[in-house]
Amino acid sequence: MTIQASELPLPLSPGPEDDVAFQAWRQLFITSLKLQRRVDNLLAPYNLALSQFEAMFKVGLRPGLSQQELSAALLLTKGNIGALVDRLEGMNMIQRRPDPHDRRLNRLYLTGDGQLLVGEIRMHHLALVREMMRPLSEPQLAQLRSLLQLIEPQQMPCVNR
Helix, strand or coil: CCCCHHHCCCCCCCCHHHCHHHHHHHHHHHHHHHHHHHHHHHHHHHCCCHHHHHHHHHHHHCCCEEHHHHHHHHCCCHHHHHHHHHHHHHCCCEEEEECCCCCCCEEEEECHHHHHHHHHHHHHHHHHHHHHHCCCCHHHHHHHHHHHHHHHHHCCCCCCC
């Protein structure tokens, strides 16, 4: 079957590629993916996904966090957070304990193994973050953070609760 010239797709007309907002979003998206891949590579020897490390880190910062609170902090659905906590519990990294005041809730705590692993990874993670952000000066980092905070509240929630 031969394709006729009239059947070939036309090149895109000026639009998103010429749009400054689209280009800024695209750069943010690509940069975020590349930075995340660096963190994924850091976590690979520990057999942890970024979501698992983030969950352990949040629980380490706030021992006794409920699954619902962790779900909101990580922007995950209740179903996804349940499966994530199940995996971490199976790896002996997180422990569920019943809430003494509300039997419907479980509180999350790092196990001893979880505390040791988060402590070790955290040092490497912080060094990697500093390396990745090294091209920016402190004022530029502060400006970047401020600019990102400007667009964050405009977004709709990422998950259904």
